[in-house]
Amino acid sequence: MAAESELDLRPKEEIYRGTFINFMSEATSLYTKTKYHKAIEYFTIALDIRPKDKTAHLARSKCHQMLGYLDKALEDVDSALESDPNYILGIQQKADVLFLMGKLEYALMYYHRGYKRAPRIPEFLMGIEKSECAILKLAGMYRNKTLK
Numbered sequence: 001m002a003a004e005s006e007l008d009l010r011p012k013e014e015i016y017r018g019t020f021i022n023f024m025s026e027a028t029s030l031y032t033k034t035k036y037h038k039a040i041e042y043f044t045i046a047l048d049i050r051p052k053d054k055t056a057h058l059a060r061s062k063c064h065q066m067l068g069y070l071d072k073a074l075e076d077v078d079s080a081l082e083s084d085p086n087y088i089l090g091i092q093q094k095a096d097v098l099f100l101m102g103k104l105e106y107a108l109m110y111y112h113r114g115y116k117r118a119p120r121i122p123e124f125l126m127g128i129e130k131s132e133c134a135i136l137k138l139a140g141m142y143r144n145k146t147l148k
Contacts, residue, residue, distance in 0.1 A: 020049045024056060036063040054080040054087055061093055065100065073097045088118050095127050104135050 027042030043060035047053060061076035074097050080090040095110035111127035118124065 020046050020053075023049070024059075027056075027059065031059065031063060034066075036066050039063050040067075052079075052083045054083050054090060058087075058090055058093055061097070065093075065097055070097055070101050074101070086117060088114060088121070091117070092121070092123055092127075095124075099127065099131060099134075104131050104138070107131050108135065 023042050023046035027039045027046060030036075030039035030042060040060055040063045043056050043063065046056045047060070050056065057076045057080035061073045061080065064070070064073035064076060074094070077090055077093045077097060081087055081094060084090065091110055091114040095107045095114060098104075098110060099107035108128065108131035111124050111131055114121065115124035115128060
């Protein structure tokens with residue numbers, strides 16, 4: 001009974017903070033076990049507690065990406081970047097999702113944006129190279145079709 005009264009005396013923010021951390025922890029664990037649907041549920045509950053948390057939006061975006069729900073992945077990463085436009089992991093995730101969606105020019109733009117802010121992160125340079133390569137291949141395919 002004493003534990004219940006102690007719980008009631010804690011500020012709501014403290015209770016929610018602990019709950020948020022627990023949901024994020026469980027969701028992350030599920031993500032690493034490739035249980036993406038269940039992880040999305042837990043990240044969503046965490047976001048109900050802290051709607052603007054960029055790490056929760058980014059993590060849920062990665063789950064959506066792994067399941068092939070690219071529109072939802074893009075929506076979540078946009079929410080993460082809304083609160084912090086310079087969030088380097090968000091920039092990388094947005095570039096990756098755009099690349100997978102076939103929006104190669106936009107992906108290239110975000111890879112460049114990330115590389116400018118964090119040149120030591122190799123994924124940005126690799127993203128630039130793969131985007132440029134894909135664009136050139138598509139341009140070559142188009143040119144070959146029009147020449148025939």
